[in-house]
Structures are given as structure tokens and as C-alpha cells.
Amino acid sequence: MAERPEDLNLPNAVVTRIIKDAIPDGVNVSKEARLAISKAASVFVLYATSCSNNYAMKAKRKTINANDVISAMEEMEFDQFEDPLKHCLEAYRNEQKNKKEANEKKKKEKEVEVQTVEDVMEEEEDDEDNDGDNEKDEDFVAEEDEDDDEEEDEEGGDVESVGLGSVANDNASVSGSATGSVVEISDDDG
């Protein structure tokens, strides 16, 4: 392969960072050397991809997988990369598993919140007079009506007798039983 991937270079900052991590402190890197290493890295990607693809095709697969890449390292004479790559792959798979579990947990929590909000909204809709309970105002009206009926029964159910009785209570003596009959009232002025 004599390709020159000039347009597919890796970011200079990242390449420089990796180079500086590999060399002793105090040693610098020239711009030309940095550029050459960056180009070499791009060629490495192409070479690794091609070798990995060969392994996939041998296994009659169209998709390159991680194991194909690790196997290709041996063919490329980079055996020393196999263990670090396996560790990296395992770490990535664990990270993906944790992310998936975290997402599922968040999803369940959201569902519970939505259900709680819906329940609260239903209760508020039922409480029309906003007094904290779901009883309607008509119930109170119904109770007042019942009380009025009771009062009328006690005073004979005659509106006139009730009215007269209430006015004349101060000066009049009331005789007879309150069983519904008319009460005689006598006015004593004095």
C-alpha cells in the first residue's frame, strides 16, 4: 500500500499529546517529525483495517468485528498490542452495560413521576370547590334544605304560625302542644 492519506490526518493536538506521553520529559518534537508520525498513524489505520477485513472475509462475514482487529495485530507484527486492546475492549463493554442500566433506571423513574402527576391532576379536577375534598357543593345545599324541613316540622309546618310565634315570643305566652295545631296568642301590652 503506497497511499498518502493527506486529507485524513488525525488531530495534531491529540497526536502531540500521545507523543509527549511516550518520550522522556525535556525532549521536544519537531514539526516535521510530528507530521510524519501523524501520517504514519493514518497509514496504520488503513493497514489495520485491510488486515482485519481479510480476517472477516475468511470467516465469511461482511462486518469487521473487534476480534478481527485483534487477530490482525498478530499478522502485522504488533503482538504486544493484543493484551492492552483486550483490556480496552472489556472496559468499553462494561461502560456500555452500565450506561444501558442507568438509562433503563432513569426511564422507570420518569414513568413513576408521570403517573404521580397524572394522579394528582385527577384529584384536583374532582375537587371543584377547592376545599381539599372531592365532595361537591350540592351536598352542602342539600344539608341546609334538610335543616329547614326539620324546623318547619317542629313548629307545625305552618309558615304563618312560625312567623307570628317568633315575633310574639317576647310578650306572648304560648299554650298548647306543638303538634301542628294553631297556638293561641294573646298580646299583653304593658
Added chain:
Amino acid sequence: MAGVEEMESQTDDKENSSEKIVKTKEKNSNQDSEKLMKLPLSRIKSIMKSDPDVTLASQEAVITIAKATELFIWELSKDAVHSTLQSKRKTLQRKDLDCILDTRDCYLFLEGTLD
């Protein structure tokens, strides 16, 4: 190429996020992988796609090649700096690279590509 498009669909999410970040802070482009990856996966994938024989690659394959490339840069730099120190210099130069490329067999694939 249909196969290449399928590769895109597999890593679309990572590509959209990493391409935006690479333009501003290239060092932080892979913090979403908890510092497992330094090189941007989108760039690695672009290089892989330039191979006409490649149809599909799994996300794990892209990540493994990215990590292998990091190891390669590290190994190449470490080897080249030996030549620098032997020459009693404090700057790694292109000639140090040329020296080790001829020395180790594993770097033969680079012959003629860096000129």
C-alpha cells in the same frame, strides 16, 4: 456504497457529537468514553471508509482500531526517541524516525508512504 452507509448509521451519534467538539477542543473529544479514547472515532471511521474493500465495521471494531492507533503512535515515538538520545539531542527529528523505520520489521508497511 450501502455497506459504508450502514457503518454511518451505526456510529452516527458519536460522529455528530465528536465532529463538533474536534473543531474546538480536540483533547476532550472523547471524554464521553471516560478517557478510554483520545483519538476521534469519526476520523478513524473516515479513514476506514476510504478502503473500497471494506463494507461494514462494528462500533467495537472502530474503537479497537482507534486504541491500536494510539498504541502505535506511542510505540513509534518511544522507538524514535532512542535515536534522539543516542545522538545526544533534545528534539526528536524526522531523521530519528527514518532511522527506526529501517530497523524494525513491523514498520515496513510505512515504506514510501511518508515521503
